[in-house]
Amino acid sequence: MARRLTAALTLAAVLALAACGGSGGGATGTGTGTSGEGGGDLVVSAAASLTTAFQQYAGEVLYPEQVRLSFAGSDELAAQIRQGVKPDVFASANTSLPAALYRAGLVGRPIVFTSNQLVVAIPAEGGRVQTLADLADPGTTIAIGAASVPIGAYTRELLGRLPRAQEQGILANVRSEEPDVKGIVGKLTQGAVDAGFVYWSDVRATGKRLSAIALPPRLEPKVAYAIAVVTGAKHPAAARRFIAGLRHGRGLQILHAAGFDDPPPPGRR
């Protein structure tokens, strides 16, 4: 029995590897359009909140098999670059991380290419949170981003502008500090928390499962996204084209449709 189990597991592993190898082979096999430079795929490290928009952009405008997208908290991607990881493009959910990398000579001059809006997300079917004021009610549960990830920093910036008692009340209800915005959305859609601070585009990306409570404009932090070509990128020309496409034409349309806005100063929805 044990031997048969081992055989079955081995077979499963081989199939899984074959599947990976298959798609990987396809990716390198059709690599013709990303110009001749360097060979291989254009590697884009992007903030988790850009997941849906960038996947669509890469899929429609470029050959999807020629772009490798890697999504995580912007702070983690920046830390990887500081540790010597070299993607071609770094897109961050703030401007300070790319600026710091630029000062360190690790990326080219960053360009602010889009903006977003911090909102309070709640389950679409309603729950115990209906207004910003409900967040401080005892018993309400909230998920936010960790302090180092942009969504967490924006959230703390906003909370700092609230009256002290309300800020403390909300912080006392925080049940999880997630490493990126996807974690917050996951906790919300699983019903694990009553509310979470996310971007407007994240609410849009869940379809109709979440709805957003807009924040008073005077409290809203300015959420600007910066993008840069990484120093020593293998595909600098393709990286610049990728960035240019986000500022004009299809990439810009996709960002707008996903709930992102023009670079600041943003017009309010």
Place this chain on the structure above:
Amino acid sequence: MSRAPAARGGRRPGWFGALLVLALAVALAFLTLPVVAIFVHASPGELLASLGDASARDALRLSLETTTIAIAVIVLVGTPAAYLLATRTFRGRALVVTLVELPLVLPPAVAGIGLLAALGPNGLLGGALDDAGIQLVLQTAGVVVALVFVAAPFHLRAAQSAFAAVDPRWREASRTLGAGEARTFARVAVPAALPGLGAGVALAWGRALGEFGATLMFAGSFRGITQTAPLAIYADFATDFDGALALSAVLVAIAGALLLATKLLTRDADALARA
């Protein structure tokens, strides 16, 4: 098992022997390099200084608490369950063994999503748990549940083979002398299987200490409540690489000690079985 020393001495190692040595050298270098790098990157003094950080201490304390509770649960329930699997034959036994060992080969993300689907607020038993006033998600209790799920099979497996290695005649003798089954279990089987059981505990403890994905998905990450040491390492590495290294070094030390304990205990178990 008799060794054949003649085959080893005398003959000059050929190309195949050289290949084996090379393969071992590559494997050894590859597998130890990241661990060595953790200790090379920062001096012991820096490591100790980083551990003064309050959030690192909170994470270690939480890791020790949750793994201790998880191991207690695993030992209390897993040991008798393993005894049954080791001493009885019944229809579907192989299937049961396979099912309880399944979490061994599950990716942590699958464990996390499975726990959410089963015990999350919208999960299979979510309503029932809520009615009973039991909260797991985003709670310390949820961390323990995730740890038990991923670590229990390690103990079950080790305990089962430890009990299976106990000479059945001992149990028969015990019963012939009038001891009930419970007494036989407690006085004969468990003491005889003790080294193997200890090894199972050490392995399960090591797996529980390292748990990351299922904990993050099911229990979230909050300092002092659900942020265990591996989660703190992940939370810190972007902003405080040295702090994350220090915490990693502590986990390497604990994991190394647990592995050493396993080795010593299984050696005892082997010696006991041969005796």
